[in-house]
Amino acid sequence: xxxxxxxxxxxxxxxxxxxxxxxxxxxxxxxxxxxxxxxxxxxxxxxxxxxxxxxxxxxxxxxxxxxxxxxxxxxxxxxxxxxxxxxxxxxxxxxxxxxxxxxxxxxxxxxxxxxxxxxxxxxxxxxxxxxxxxxxxxxxxxxxxxxxxxxxxxxxxxxxxxxxxxxxxxxxxxxxxxxxxxxxxxxxxxxxxxxxxxxxxxxxxxxxxxxxxxxxxxxxxxxxxxxxxxxxxxxxxxxxxxxxxxxxxxxxxxxxxxxxxxxxxxxxxxxxxxxxxxxxxxxxxxxxxxxxxxxxxxxxxxxxxxxxxxxxxxxxxxxxxxxxxxxxxxxxx
Numbered sequence: 001x002x003x004x005x006x007x008x009x010x011x012x013x014x015x016x017x018x019x020x021x022x023x024x025x026x027x028x029x030x031x032x033x034x035x036x037x038x039x040x041x042x043x044x045x046x047x048x049x050x051x052x053x054x055x056x057x058x059x060x061x062x063x064x065x066x067x068x069x070x071x072x073x074x075x076x077x078x079x080x081x082x083x084x085x086x087x088x089x090x091x092x093x094x095x096x097x098x099x100x101x102x103x104x105x106x107x108x109x110x111x112x113x114x115x116x117x118x119x120x121x122x123x124x125x126x127x128x129x130x131x132x133x134x135x136x137x138x139x140x141x142x143x144x145x146x147x148x149x150x151x152x153x154x155x156x157x158x159x160x161x162x163x164x165x166x167x168x169x170x171x172x173x174x175x176x177x178x179x180x181x182x183x184x185x186x187x188x189x190x191x192x193x194x195x196x197x198x199x200x201x202x203x204x205x206x207x208x209x210x211x212x213x214x215x216x217x218x219x220x221x222x223x224x225x226x227x228x229x230x231x232x233x234x235x236x237x238x239x240x241x242x243x244x245x246x247x248x249x250x251x252x253x254x255x256x257x258x259x260x261x262x263x264x265x266x267x268x269x270x271x272x273x274x275x276x277x278x279x280x281x282x283x284x285x286x287x288x289x290x291x292x293x294x295x296x297x298x299x300x301x302x303x304x305x306x307x308x309x310x311x312x313x314x315x316x317x318x319x320x321x322x323x324x325x326x327x328x329x330x331x332x333x
Contacts (some may be wrong), residue, residue, distance in 0.1 A: 001095045003010035003167035014223040014244045019073035026062045027267035033066035035237040040068045044100045047076035047085035073318035075100040077112040086131045096138040115176040118147045132165035142170040149175045156212040162196045170201040180240035187221040209243030232287025254320040261288045298327040
C-alpha cells in the first residue's frame with residue numbers, strides 16, 4: 001500500500017486500531033477482524049528478536065486474514081536492524097509499519113527504545129528514514145507528548161519525522177511519566193495537527209463513540225486511536241465508525257458478549273495451549289463484562305479457574321436484568 005493510499009483511507013475512516021502489548025495478539029485480532037476495522041496492528045515486536053528468528057516474535061507478527069490493512073509495530077533503536085525487520089514483515093504481507101516511540105516500560109526505555117527515542121530526535125529520524133528506504137510501505141510513528149513533562153517536544157519532533165518520511169503521526173496525549181487514567185492534553189495534539197501535513201491520530205481517553213467525536217472536534221486530528229477501551233470490547237470498532245459517519249449503532253446484548261468472549265477463549269487455547277490461554281483470560285474476561293455488578297467477585301472467582309472448561313460455567317452466572325448485568329457467584333445466589 002502506498003503512503004498516499006494509506007493516508008486517504010485513514011482520513012476517510014478516521015479510525016486506527018492500537019498495538020496493545022499483551023492484548024492485540026493474533027487471537028484477538030482474529031476477533032477484531034470480524035468487526036471490519038480499516039486497520040489492525042500487532043503488538044510491538046522487538047526488531048532484534050525478529051532478526052534472530054525468535055519464536056515469540058514470529059507469533060506476534062502473524063497476520064490476520066480479512067478486509068482490513070495489517071500493520072506491524074516495531075520497537076528498537078538501531079536504524080539498520082529496524083530496516084531489516086521491516087523487510088521481513090513486508091515480505092510476510094504487512095501493509096504498514098508503526099514505529100514505537102511511546103512505550104514507557106523500563107526494559108524498553110533502558111535500551112534507548114520506546115519513548116526514549118523522543119530524547120534522541122536524530123536517531124528517531126534515522127530510523128524512519130532507514131525503514132522508508134528499505135520498504136515501499138507507509139511508516140507511522142506512535143509518540144507521546146514528550147519523554148517527560150519537562151520535555152514536551154512532540155510538535156517539533158513530528159515535523160522532523162514527517163521530513164524523514166513518516167506517513168502519519170499518532171500521539172498519546174500524556175508524557176512519558178504519566179500512566180493510564182491521567183488527564184489527556186488535547187491542546188498539544190491540536191498544535192501538532194496544525195504543524196504537519198500528514199494525518200495526526202489522537203490517542204488516549206477514547207472508550208466509546210462519543211469520546212471519538214469529542215476528541216476529533218477538540219484536536220482537529222485526522223483520526224482517533226482507542227487504547228485500553230479496546231480490550232474486551234471489539235464493539236468499539238462499529239460504535240466509533242457509526243458515530244463518525246452519523247449511522248445508528250446498536251450495542252451488544254449480554255449473550256453476544258458471552259458468545260464473543262467464548263470464541264476468544266477458543267482462539268487463545270488453539271494458539272497458546274490451555275494453560276496460557278486460561279492465564280490470559282483471567283485479565284481479559286472482566287473487560288468483556290466491565291459494567292457487571294459484583295465484578296470484583298467475578299475477578300476473584302476467575303483467579304481460581306485452571307481449565308478452559310470452567311470458564312463457560314462462570315459466564316452462566318452472569319445474568320441480565322432490565323437495568324444491568326449481575327454476576328451471581330456463590331455469595332449472591
